[in-house]
Amino acid sequence: MNSKERVLAAVEHRRPDRLPVDFWATPETWGHLVAHLNLADDEALLQNLGVDMRIVRPKYIGPELKVNERGQLKDIWGVFRKKVQYDGGYYWEVCHSPLAEVKEISELERYPWPDPDWYDYDEVARQAEKHPEYAIINTAGRLNRTSLLHAAMYLRGMDLFMLDLALRPDLARAILGQIAAYYLAHNERIFRAARGLVDIFMLGDDFGGQEGLLVSLAMWREFFVPGLGEFIAQAKSFGLKVMFHSCGSIKALIPDLIGLGVDILNPIQVRAKNMQPAVLKAEFGEKIAFHGAIDIQETLPRGTVDEVRAEVRRMKKALGPTGYILAPTHNIQIDTPVENILAMYEEAKCLEGRPLGL
Numbered sequence: 001m002n003s004k005e006r007v008l009a010a011v012e013h014r015r016p017d018r019l020p021v022d023f024w025a026t027p028e029t030w031g032h033l034v035a036h037l038n039l040a041d042d043e044a045l046l047q048n049l050g051v052d053m054r055i056v057r058p059k060y061i062g063p064e065l066k067v068n069e070r071g072q073l074k075d076i077w078g079v080f081r082k083k084v085q086y087d088g089g090y091y092w093e094v095c096h097s098p099l100a101e102v103k104e105i106s107e108l109e110r111y112p113w114p115d116p117d118w119y120d121y122d123e124v125a126r127q128a129e130k131h132p133e134y135a136i137i138n139t140a141g142r143l144n145r146t147s148l149l150h151a152a153m154y155l156r157g158m159d160l161f162m163l164d165l166a167l168r169p170d171l172a173r174a175i176l177g178q179i180a181a182y183y184l185a186h187n188e189r190i191f192r193a194a195r196g197l198v199d200i201f202m203l204g205d206d207f208g209g210q211e212g213l214l215v216s217l218a219m220w221r222e223f224f225v226p227g228l229g230e231f232i233a234q235a236k237s238f239g240l241k242v243m244f245h246s247c248g249s250i251k252a253l254i255p256d257l258i259g260l261g262v263d264i265l266n267p268i269q270v271r272a273k274n275m276q277p278a279v280l281k282a283e284f285g286e287k288i289a290f291h292g293a294i295d296i297q298e299t300l301p302r303g304t305v306d307e308v309r310a311e312v313r314r315m316k317k318a319l320g321p322t323g324y325i326l327a328p329t330h331n332i333q334i335d336t337p338v339e340n341i342l343a344m345y346e347e348a349k350c351l352e353g354r355p356l357g358l
Contacts, residue, residue: 003052007135011289013322020052021348022327028089028334049345054134056127062118076114079154088334097157105174116186121193128197139202146203151179180227191238201235208248232261249273258287267292267329277318289323296328301336305343312347
């Protein structure tokens with residue numbers, strides 16, 4: 001099997017020749033690994049690790065996104081972010097939510113929403129054509145991935161939007177409606193431009209914390225299921241598999257996600273409450289595939305090489321041999337030892353404990 005065949009076999013609950021793998025990491029971790037292994041570029045790293053998936057996305061060609069005199073970056077939604085340094089890298093964190101002062105729905109109609117024509121969509125097929133043997137996934141970067149709750153919290157502020165759900169439901173629906181309209185237009189352009197070369201569409205939100213859901217199941221169904229259903233149905237109409245991302249404890253949502261047509265659940269945050277892989281596999285494994293499950297909270301950054309290898313074997317047994325793509329539970333951080341990352345991918349590519357020579 002080539003990588004595309006391997007991934008699609010796993011997603012369709014057929015047994016692949018070996019477990020497919022994917023790679024998620026912060027930019028600093030990518031750069032560190034490329035340098036450590038003396039590789040030419042990121043593509044060489046993916047090949048070195050035996051990664052079976054490649055990401056494609058349109059190229060932004062809209063108005064220049066500038067950093068202002070206070071060091072704040074304004075994104076396509078009008079959300080301002082500031083660079084927050086940490087030991088080894090940085091993140092862009094929201095520092096101003098432009099809809100925080102909105103009082104009336106009519107104000108949303110005057111807001112400068114992003115234009116889906118701010119992208120070169122032909123870039124999607126151009127990128128996909130470079131990797132015909134790999135499974136091609138379309139998803140945006142972490143801060144602009146197709147979402148509802150994420151985007152609403154960035155625009156309105158997390159505290160205010162959570163209050164809106166309870167106290168101003170009409171305003172919450174209006175904000176979500178504007179977000180959904182943009183992504184539906186944006187994604188349709190992607191899917192048409194892809195010309196059938198994309199295999200998987202990934203949308204993402206975070207509906208779970210470490211201990212449970214961020215919103216009630218009733219609110220999830222009232223405010224979010226309709227829009228998510230539109231995103232998923234649109235992707236399915238173009239023949240795509242759908243992967244849904246949500247960190248945290250979201251076991252209660254899995255039956256609804258299956259009902260909406262989700263094919264793959266990511267990232268299986270194994271240290272969150274009620275997210276034990278073997279239990280999820282037993283309850284839902286015949287109807288949905290899993291992507292992730294290798295823990296970045298403790299095992300990868302703080303475990304030994306032997307502990308990482310044991311964790312990989314445990315996840316292969318719990319979630320495989322069908323319906324599973326092995327990957328980290330989120331972006332691998334820069335404090336993760338290189339030896340642990342390499343051990344993860346070496347062990348993942350073993351069949352019954354024997355290296356495959358890849």
